[in-house]
Amino acid sequence: MESINQKIHLENTNVSLYIKREDLLHPRISGNKFRKLKYNLAQAKSESKQTLLTFGGAFSNHILAVAAAGKEQGFKTIGIIRGEELQDKISENPTLQKAQDFGMVFEFVGRSIYREKSNPEFIQQLTEKFGDFYLIPEGGTNDLAVKGCEEILTKTDKKFDYICCAVGTGGTISGLINCSKNGQQVLGFPALKGDFLREDICKFVRKSNWNLIEDYHFAGYAKVSDELIVFINEFYQKHKVPLDPIYTGKMMFGVMDLIDKNYFPENSKILVIHTGGLQGIAGMNILLKQKNQLQINVYD
Ligand SMILES: *Cc1c(COP(=O)(O)O)cnc(C)c1O
Numbered sequence: 676m677e678s679i680n681q682k683i684h685l686e687n688t689n690v691s692l693y694i695k696r697e698d699l700l701h702p703r704i705s706g707n708k709f710r711k712l713k714y715n716l717a718q719a720k721s722e723s724k725q726t727l728l729t730f731g732g733a734f735s736n737h738i739l740a741v742a743a744a745g746k747e748q749g750f751k752t753i754g755i756i757r758g759e760e761l762q763d764k765i766s767e768n769p770t771l772q773k774a775q776d777f778g779m780v781f782e783f784v785g786r787s788i789y790r791e792k793s794n795p796e797f798i799q800q801l802t803e804k805f806g807d808f809y810l811i812p813e814g815g816t817n818d819l820a821v822k823g824c825e826e827i828l829t830k831t832d833k834k835f836d837y838i839c840c841a842v843g844t845g846g847t848i849s850g851l852i853n854c855s856k857n858g859q860q861v862l863g864f865p866a867l868k869g870d871f872l873r874e875d876i877c878k879f880v881r882k883s884n885w886n887l888i889e890d891y892h893f894a895g896y897a898k899v900s901d902e903l904i905v906f907i908n909e910f911y912q913k914h915k916v917p918l919d920p921i922y923t924g925k926m927m928f929g930v931m932d933l934i935d936k937n938y939f940p941e942n943s944k945i946l947v948i949h950t951g952g953l954q955g956i957a958g959m960n961i962l963l964k965q966k967n968q969l970q971i972n973v974y975d
Pocket residue numbers: 706707708736737814816841842843844845846847848919922923950951952953
């Protein structure tokens with residue numbers, strides 16, 4: 676499967692910018708989460724598993740993607756959700772509500788228990804409670820996910836000098852690095868603060884033509900500012916490309932800022948990956964409204 680590269684028309688610069696619309700890959704399984712799940716679902720089937728179990732937070736694109744993919748491919752799905760307080764608020768949370776509509780069963784846990792998500796004893800307890808399952812880690816990143824993300828770039832993408840993407844757990848950028856050409860530079864824009872990311876990416880990649888640009892996380896995961904919201908709304912008005920506030924909005928803000936600052940050499944060809952995540956806008960807008968802040972407006 677290939678997605679289209681859409682040109683973004685820029686003024687007062689000689690770099691060229693294209694956006695790969697992975698957000699349009701599948702109507703319900705968003706962008707990179709589709710890529711990350713592809714080989715994991717095949718593996719679950721080959722192991723005759725009937726249930727997928729995974730982990731995520733309140734607005735997780737990954738949780739909703741697993742719920743939708745499970746529904747589509749005939750798996751039961753279980754989501755271990757961070758935050759006991761969300762238990763009685765499913766109907767106020769568009770992400771969890773949609774996941775539940777796709778049939779996902781939730782287990783809400785406190786933050787300290789959630790931190791045990793890779794601990795074999797905790798996994799054993801979950802097996803006792805729910806029976807046998809295929810485990811997909813938080814954010815969906817594992818070897819098979821990276822393999823799926825190695826299919827994002829195509830032959831015609833060889834012409835680009837820079838490949839840019841948003842980074843959460845590092846699985847997507849790892850796949851991009853592995854399938855990039857040596858002359859290409861892959862730039863990751865982390866959506867959160869964290870020193871662990873470089874090490875995590877090194878576990879999956881065999882090349883060194885990449886870097887992380889850590890100046891555009893806007894104070895941390897799922898944190899937003901008015902400046903970011905204004906940027907997302909204006910970007911949509913100008914280019915008709917919707918961006919999400921957690922990942923792609925921050926990455927694109929960073930790319931445009933770097934273009935303004937002449938970070939990229941003259942005539943560079945830049946490809947940014949739209950990894951999706953647009954389902955998160957509704958939930959973010961509810962929070963912004965509660966706080967009386969500017970909301971995201973990327974709908975016609
Ligand atoms: C999950 C996600 C990412 C981050 O992907 P990783 O593989 O975890 O780094 C980026 N963009 C969007 C829209 C996502 O949903």
